[in-house]
Amino acid sequence: MILFALLLIPFSFLMLSLLIKKAGIKQRLALLFATFNFLWALALVPAVKFREIIVVQMGSWSAPYGISLVADRFSVLMLVVAAFVFFLTTIYSTQSVDKARRKNGHFFFSFGILMGVNGSFMAGDLFNLYVWFEVMLMSSFILVSLGGERQQLEGSVKYLILNLISSLFFVAGIGLLYGKLGSLNLADLSLKMASASDNLALLNPALILIFVGFSIKGALFPFFFWLPASYHTPPPAVTALFAGLLTKVGIYSLIRFYTLFLYYDHGFWNPVVLWAGGLSMVIGVIAASSQYDFRKILSFHIISQVGYVVVALGFFTVAGLTAALFFLVHNMLAKTNAFLVAGWVHRERGTLNLKVLGDLFNKSPIWGILFFISAFSLAGLPPLSGFFGKYLVLKAGIEADQVFITLVALFVGFFTLFSMVKIWMEVFWKKAPENIAQLAPVELKPANWMLFSSVVMALAIVAMGLWAAPIVEYCQLAAEDLLTPSKYIDYVLGYH
Amino acid sequence: MNNIILEKIARLFLRVIAVMSVLLLLRGHNSPGGGFIAGIVLATGFIYYGIIFGSDRIQTIIYFNTRIWMGIGLGLVLIAAVMPVFAGHEPLTGLWYIGEWPLVGTMHLGTPLIFDTGIFIGVTGLILSIIITIMEVLKWNT
Numbered sequence: 001m002i003l004f005a006l007l008l009i010p011f012s013f014l015m016l017s018l019l020i021k022k023a024g025i026k027q028r029l030a031l032l033f034a035t036f037n038f039l040w041a042l043a044l045v046p047a048v049k050f051r052e053i054i055v056v057q058m059g060s061w062s063a064p065y066g067i068s069l070v071a072d073r074f075s076v077l078m079l080v081v082a083a084f085v086f087f088l089t090t091i092y093s094t095q096s097v098d099k100a101r102r103k104n105g106h107f108f109f110s111f112g113i114l115m116g117v118n119g120s121f122m123a124g125d126l127f128n129l130y131v132w133f134e135v136m137l138m139s140s141f142i143l144v145s146l147g148g149e150r151q152q153l154e155g156s157v158k159y160l161i162l163n164l165i166s167s168l169f170f171v172a173g174i175g176l177l178y179g180k181l182g183s184l185n186l187a188d189l190s191l192k193m194a195s196a197s198d199n200l201a202l203l204n205p206a207l208i209l210i211f212v213g214f215s216i217k218g219a220l221f222p223f224f225f226w227l228p229a230s231y232h233t234p235p236p237a238v239t240a241l242f243a244g245l246l247t248k249v250g251i252y253s254l255i256r257f258y259t260l261f262l263y264y265d266h267g268f269w270n271p272v273v274l275w276a277g278g279l280s281m282v283i284g285v286i287a288a289s290s291q292y293d294f295r296k297i298l299s300f301h302i303i304s305q306v307g308y309v310v311v312a313l314g315f316f317t318v319a320g321l322t323a324a325l326f327f328l329v330h331n332m333l334a335k336t337n338a339f340l341v342a343g344w345v346h347r348e349r350g351t352l353n354l355k356v357l358g359d360l361f362n363k364s365p366i367w368g369i370l371f372f373i374s375a376f377s378l379a380g381l382p383p384l385s386g387f388f389g390k391y392l393v394l395k396a397g398i399e400a401d402q403v404f405i406t407l408v409a410l411f412v413g414f415f416t417l418f419s420m421v422k423i424w425m426e427v428f429w430k431k432a433p434e435n436i437a438q439l440a441p442v443e444l445k446p447a448n449w450m451l452f453s454s455v456v457m458a459l460a461i462v463a464m465g466l467w468a469a470p471i472v473e474y475c476q477l478a479a480e481d482l483l484t485p486s487k488y489i490d491y492v493l494g495y496h
Numbered sequence: 497m498n499n500i501i502l503e504k505i506a507r508l509f510l511r512v513i514a515v516m517s518v519l520l521l522l523r524g525h526n527s528p529g530g531g532f533i534a535g536i537v538l539a540t541g542f543i544y545y546g547i548i549f550g551s552d553r554i555q556t557i558i559y560f561n562t563r564i565w566m567g568i569g570l571g572l573v574l575i576a577a578v579m580p581v582f583a584g585h586e587p588l589t590g591l592w593y594i595g596e597w598p599l600v601g602t603m604h605l606g607t608p609l610i611f612d613t614g615i616f617i618g619v620t621g622l623i624l625s626i627i628i629t630i631m632e633v634l635k636w637n638t
């Protein structure tokens with residue numbers, strides 16, 4: 001039940017928002033349920049400390065036959081951070097998203113995303129992972145296109161088609177794998193793969209299809225096209241939610257998959273993962289530096305940051321996985337906050353074109369500082385969370401003798417700094433360009449709740465930098481669990 | 497469109513299909529059938545009715561808004577999923593009540609029936625909400 005509640009909370013909200021008509025009540029309910037979801041996820045942290053891996057078998061059908069929900073330390077970490085991001089973006093969108101969208105189901109579909117995300121973080125078998133991916137994809141597709149502006153529809157068509165292709169690959173891979181091994185339960189599959197260790201090449205077609213599916217979801221090179229083509233089109237609050245949750249689910253699944261299956265064929269998969277990660281890192285950051293739209297720069301940076309996580313996964317040591325987890329958390333927070341600031345800029349000026357913007361630091365120093373914190377955390381400046389993330393990745397890389405890729409990561413860091421400084425200079429620092437006609441200043445209501453959620457997020461980023469030690473310790477325990485898949489298998493199949 | 501034969505048939509058809517769908521729902525646990533397919537069958541009956549009488553008449557027959565029906569369906573699913581927890585089982589476990597009833601004899605009633613009924617209502621509501629929206633956009637009634 002303790003895990004099932006995380007599916008139940010969004011589900012109850014979906015039910016209630018169908019039954020209730022008044023938009024105001026729905027909005028309050030959304031805030032209430034988002035808070036509740038966050039608190040419940042937090043309550044899992046002590047539980048997982050005590051029970052190591054929490055397993056719930058739906059309908060009392062035991063493991064390889066039924067549907068299991070599994071949460072180890074890694075899942076719980078992701079659940080907590082996702083719930084935190086969701087909580088703050090919900091608060092943010094009460095003021096940032098316009099009234100028509102809020103009335104027509106903005107919260108409904110964002111809870112759909114939450115349900116999909118929670119489900120995929122806890123899925124104990126492959127087919128349910130796919131189903132939760134679909135739940136997430138459908139809700140996010142509607143959120144991208146909700147409102148029906150021309151630009152939005154263009155973005156959402158690209159988004160939908162490429163993600164459907166990813167689902168096709170994923171489910172085709174699942175079919176092949178099921179045909180060969182006769183099971184869908186992750187733990188059971190891993191066990192069967194261990195006993196078939198001399199014929200592993202036979203499984204590669206299925207595994208490659210699934211890997212491609214995850215790479216498209218996680219926006220890895222060379223499958224990242226959908227992300228920058230669609231993320232700058234919906235309202236900024238929606239983009240912030242997507243940036244915090246969606247690609248990270250793909251990466252979560254990749255890490256889970258690598259530590260349970262792909263590592264059996266380490267010689268084949270390790271270079272693939274390292275190259276995919278390394279190229280995403282480089283190409284994302286270089287593509288970002290040529291953009292002139294606030295959200296497009298940040299979208300390309302998602303690709304580059306995801307690359308860091310995958311490279312750290314590719315090192316495949318305890319230090320490497322610790323770094324990957326820490327970096328993932330840092331990235332969810334910092335990236336979301338950068339998009340939250342972009343939402344404020346969009347509200348003030350009605351555009352996110354860097355050439356037109358300027359002089360916003362004078363308008364509101366607080367938002368300037370908030371952007372400074374998240375941007376320079378992404379770039380990796382010392383007291384902030386990004387510094388420890390990058391430091392851990394580089395350290396793990398050198399320890400794992402991957403000096404070349406470590407140097408690449410270092411070099412990518414400089415480029416990130418360049419892009420962030422560019423946004424900072426263009427949006428907040430330079431004088432507003434005079435020759436371009438400025439929009440007449442609109443009287444806006446004060447954006448207190450937007451400010452609140454961004455401040456909390458920024459504080460979380462700073463706190464993650466200042467008190468990095470306990471988080472790193474937790475990540476290290478999670479990484480050790482990930483590197484001993486036999487533990488996962490024992491707990492899920494009930495041998496423990 | 498006034499065609500008395502068609503109108504009579506459509507009314508009759510709706511009733512037959514409604515009975516048929518409930519039958520499918522009830523036999524679903526052990527034989528082919530179940531909530532999803534029963535919902536689709538019932539919705540086809542309504543669609544046929546709607547094509548002849550217009551979507552407003554569907555709306556008057558089903559009384560509540562389709563949104564509410566979907567909500568009720570999800571609510572039943574929720575109840576069926578959570579009920580076993582209070583009886584000390586894992587969520588979604590089937591709880592059964594086996595009783596002797598007059599006329600029908602021994603009958604097994606359980607949470608899977610509630611779950612299936614929820615699916616039945618939800619699916620019918622969903623399909624009808626799509627069809628009614630399309631009919632309104634096409635101005636089918638006028």
